[in-house]
Amino acid sequence: GFLVAGTIAYAIAGMPFFDGVCHAMCSLSTGGFSTKLNSIGEYDSFAIEVVTVVLMLLGTTNFAVLLLLVKGKWKRVLQVSEVRFMTVVLGGSIVLTGLSLMQIMPVQEAFRHAFFNTASALSTTGYATMSYVEWPAFAKGMLILLMLVGGGLGSTAGGIKLTRVYLLIRMVGLNIRKKMQPGRCVESPSYYRAQGKTRIDDEVCLDTVGFIGCYLFIYICGTMALTL
Numbered sequence: 536g537f538l539v540a541g542t543i544a545y546a547i548a549g550m551p552f553f554d555g556v557c558h559a560m561c562s563l564s565t566g567g568f569s570t571k572l573n574s575i576g577e578y579d580s581f582a583i584e585v586v587t588v589v590l591m592l593l594g595t596t597n598f599a600v601l602l603l604l605v606k607g608k609w610k611r612v613l614q615v616s617e618v619r620f621m622t623v624v625l626g627g628s629i630v631l632t633g634l635s636l637m638q639i640m641p642v643q644e645a646f647r648h649a650f651f652n653t654a655s656a657l658s659t660t661g662y663a664t665m666s667y668v669e670w671p672a673f674a675k676g677m678l679i680l681l682m683l684v685g686g687g688l689g690s691t692a693g694g695i696k697l698t699r700v701y702l703l704i705r706m707v708g709l710n711i712r713k714k715m716q717p718g719r720c721v722e723s724p725s726y727y728r729a730q731g732k733t734r735i736d737d738e739v740c741l742d743t744v745g746f747i748g749c750y751l752f753i754y755i756c757g758t759m760a761l762t763l
Contacts, residue, residue, distance in 0.1 A: 567661030595686030
């Protein structure tokens with residue numbers, strides 16, 4: 536359904552049918568393959584960029600959340616912690632990246648590129664509207680951080696995943712509270728998944744920290760190996 540809707544939306548935005556099918560598939564699967572050498576930037580169309588962002592965000596959303604979405608359970612979708620966290624991360628990243636890009640381009644163009652490329656990085660799709668060669672170091676750093684965070688748990692996106700990063704932040708906050716209130720019992724917090732409210736217990740903490748630790752270890756080793 537999303538594939539058909541995405542292809543139709545691309546056609547309305549002015550993209551050829553064949554290109555629309557290919558880009559809809561690669562946006563939803565967060566694969567990022569394009570029929571054009573310069574990716575989405577080849578079309579220089581804001582309408583096409585908006586359609587692509589919507590499809591990329593659908594692709595990076597937890598399949599269980601998408602199930603709620605197609606069933607029309609909007610209230611439950613908005614309660615999911617991962618969805619809220621993705622909104623905050625994406626919104627903040629667009630603002631910060633846009634402000635950084637204002638050093639090398641006009642305001643409107645800066646935020647247009649920030650809007651598309653941060654969504655592409657967070658979903659780990661890899662589509663682009665321009666080359667990053669001339670981008671300021673801060674803007675490049677934002678894209679790298681977003682790619683490390685990655686998309687939704689239970690989606691095709693890569694990265695550590697939004698839920699794990701969200702849980703890590705909650706655990707850090709809980710640890711700080713315990714340190715500041717020694718001797719007092721601090722209740723373990725909860726978070727909302729598509730399946731409902733879930734307590735952040737020891738097992739969840741262990742799984743989260745274990746995965747993030749392994750991911751960063753492999754990432755650092757791989758990075759150092761490439762520098763050789």
